[in-house]
Amino acid sequence: MTVLRVDSTIQGDRSASAALADLVLAELTASRPGETVVHRHLGRDPLPAHAWATAVGAGWTAPEQRTPEQADAVALAQQLATELREADAAVLALPLYNWGVSQHVKTWIDLAIAGGAPGDRLLDGTPVVLVTTRGGGYGPGTPKEGWDHATGYLRRILGEVWGADLTVVERELTLVGVNPALDALAEPAALQKKEAEAAAAAAGRALAAR
Numbered sequence: 001m002t003v004l005r006v007d008s009t010i011q012g013d014r015s016a017s018a019a020l021a022d023l024v025l026a027e028l029t030a031s032r033p034g035e036t037v038v039h040r041h042l043g044r045d046p047l048p049a050h051a052w053a054t055a056v057g058a059g060w061t062a063p064e065q066r067t068p069e070q071a072d073a074v075a076l077a078q079q080l081a082t083e084l085r086e087a088d089a090a091v092l093a094l095p096l097y098n099w100g101v102s103q104h105v106k107t108w109i110d111l112a113i114a115g116g117a118p119g120d121r122l123l124d125g126t127p128v129v130l131v132t133t134r135g136g137g138y139g140p141g142t143p144k145e146g147w148d149h150a151t152g153y154l155r156r157i158l159g160e161v162w163g164a165d166l167t168v169v170e171r172e173l174t175l176v177g178v179n180p181a182l183d184a185l186a187e188p189a190a191l192q193k194k195e196a197e198a199a200a201a202a203a204g205r206a207l208a209a210r
Contacts, residue, residue: 003091004040004089005038006042007042010043017131026204028207043102054073058073074114076111077115089127090123090126090164091128101153122162127164128167129203129207135179139172170196171192171195
């Protein structure tokens with residue numbers, strides 16, 4: 001099995017999303033220690049934002065007439081599409097930033113789409129664990145209800161556009177203990193953390209059983 005892991009955190013060792021992805025992979029590799037993990041870290045090693053427009057423009061240019069920049073952008077887009085297509089499973093740790101996906105994730109998605117054929121289901125039938133975290137609370141009745149514009153979008157791209165067999169692990173209130181305005185939410189934050197860790201471990205065991 002080849003497992004594609006993608007991270008997009010900018011929090012380094014403090015990352016809640018990376019910690020949950022670690023749990024998924026720990027459960028998987030405990031049962032299947034010989035599996036190959038391909039790791040792409042979009043936050044630490046971001047893709048060039050201009051590459052998507054360049055790759056799309058190159059699609060209207062004969063290969064022999066493309067500039068070196070166009071050729072490089074097309075090659076990068078195809079590489080990203082191939083990583084997705086060749087993965088037997090994927091663990092994607094993609095936290096919410098500013099109420100949506102980060103620019104790093106959007107560039108990755110756009111380039112991967114450009115690197116495939118129109119309508120290409122890059123994860124067709126592939127088991128995928130999406131780990132997504134949010135600093136605040138976005139549930140029903142909260143002041144920020146409806147402000148999470150990332151999770152629904154990722155479900156559409158991963159599940160409906162790319163055809164993944166999708167499991168979503170979510171954790172909210174990760175900024176409790178960091179933002180004093182959230183201090184009163186320490187108890188629900190601790191419960192959220194515990195439930196998310198259990199869900200991540202279960203998702204890892206499910207991947208191992210595939």
